[in-house]
Amino acid sequence: MEAQRLSKVREVIEQQEMDALLISSPFNRRYVTGFTGTAGWAVITQDQAWLVTDFRYVSQAGQQAKEFEVVQHGGQPLELIREKLGAAGVKKMGFEKHHVPFADYETYERTFAGIELAPIGDAIEKLRGIKDEREQHCIRKAIEITEKAFAFILGVMKPGVTEREVAAELEYFMRKNGAVSSAYPIIVASGARSALPHGLASDKPLGMNEFVTMDFGANYEGYCSDLTRTVFIGKPTERHREIYQIVMEANQSVLEGLKPGMTGKEGDSLAREYITGRGYGDYFGHGLGHAFGLEIHEPMRFSQQTEDKLEPGMIMTVEPGIYLPDFGGVRIEDNILVTDTGIEVLTTSNKELIVL
Ligand SMILES: [Mn+2]
The missing domain is CATH 3.40.350.10 (Creatinase/prolidase N-terminal domain)
Known part of the structure; x- marks a missing residue:
């Protein structure tokens, strides 16, 4: 190699x-x-x-x-x-x-x-940017550890547990399951804080009737994963369900539409046009995704500024979101491998709205 x-x-x-x-x-x-x-x-x-x-x-x-x-x-x-x-x-x-x-x-x-x-x-x-077999293997392992941690943490989350405790449990679980460390500082953002796209875990306790966005990954043998899921504690309102549904459908339409040869801009547009069409374009203020590997952010992007093309062997995130100030936000992030004919979705965690 x-x-x-x-x-x-x-x-x-x-x-x-x-x-x-x-x-x-x-x-x-x-x-x-x-x-x-x-x-x-x-x-x-x-x-x-x-x-x-x-x-x-x-x-x-x-x-x-x-x-x-x-x-x-x-x-x-x-x-x-x-x-x-x-x-x-x-x-x-x-x-x-x-x-x-x-x-x-x-x-x-x-x-x-x-x-x-x-x-x-x-x-x-x-x-x-083009991951070889061994790199792909390490990233798959990092994702496997991350997804196990997601399944585990659902049993830990309840009102009163702080964001910081959730982050600590995630990190401890990932390390016990083979990670060198977290891939980056873990984001746990609940309630109105979930409208902060990069809200690091704070001392805020999880409350009732709130979104909780968790963005975390494992470092396995030097290689990262990058998963985000938003779950709900309590009873979601119509508006909570509406924005969750739009983000999930945006995520799915991107995964169905991506192909090698597309530009980063075209990939970004798949999500942006969908969310804009549903009236929330102004609340999706970041790019759709980024490459990762040894580093959590590598140069290839899904953004309106990226004319570079998707090539087989690239591994990227797909992470549309909607963030409503003072209300809350939703992001659903998957990891994909570009293949010769399409993409393989590497992450498998449930993305229907989980209500705890
Ligand atoms: Mn990411």
């Missing part, structure tokens, strides 16, 4: 007419090398691949980064890299412009004087 990734990175180096590429950001470094430690620089040329790290990580890196020669630095990693680049005759080196702070760039300019520094954009993130 890592050998394929390395050869794809070398294609990027060739296309961008560079002699080498320096990768320093954690997720790209992990993707390209397989090394999961928190410190290191991957340096790749057409015939060399070094992973420069420190004493703490040398043996771990040797086990994980099979395609790389692990080089231990003694506190001066960039000087060591400069020597390697000089010996390899590198004249032009790419670096990750989205991940290198200005101060580090100044250090690069000084340390790598004589080597042309070429900013690369999101070329590595683009490679990461």
Whole structure:
């Protein structure tokens, strides 16, 4: 797997007419090398691949980064890299412009004087957008853990239990069932707070006659899942039922309509036109979804600004919502895999309105 990734990175180096590429950001470094430690620089040329790290990580890196020669630095990693680049005759080196702070760039300019520094954009993130078999497996496992946690939490939720307790129970359950951690801070937003699309769990107790939106995921072997369900405690009014039904139908019409080759904008429109047609367009103020994998938000989007196309192997969220200030909100989020002919819906949790 890592050998394929390395050869794809070398294609990027060739296309961008560079002699080498320096990768320093954690997720790209992990993707390209397989090394999961928190410190290191991957340096790749057409015939060399070094992973420069420190004493703490040398043996771990040797086990994980099979395609790389692990080089231990003694506190001066960039000087060591400069020597390697000089010996390899590198004249032009790419670096990750989205991940290198200005101060580090100044250090690069000084340390790598004589080597042309070429900013690369999101070329590595683009490679990461297409998930291979092993990545798909990890994401499916993360989803499985998340969905088990959803089934479990329904038995915990009742008036008086705080949002924070719900979040803590979800996280504990996911860890006991194989997750490294939550994929991101868990959202539990009840009552009027459910109108906050990203309402982190608070000390508010769950009340009667309220929506509760839970947005959570597991990190399994580094890979995320991202599930949202909104449930109701007590007796829903007509209006609660109406907005729930519209969001559910928007979600379903997107899942029926998505195909490879569609743009992110076209995908977003499937939900937006449906919700707008039902009179709630102004209350669906965020994009329909996003790619995820090693990171919970990766570049591909379902949004009105996205002209990039869906390709087989992409894994995305579909998460329409309606948020009515001072009343409450509903979001229903599923995860999909784009296939050669359509999509596979990876999440299976019930999305009819659950009333507790
Ligand atoms: Mn999401």
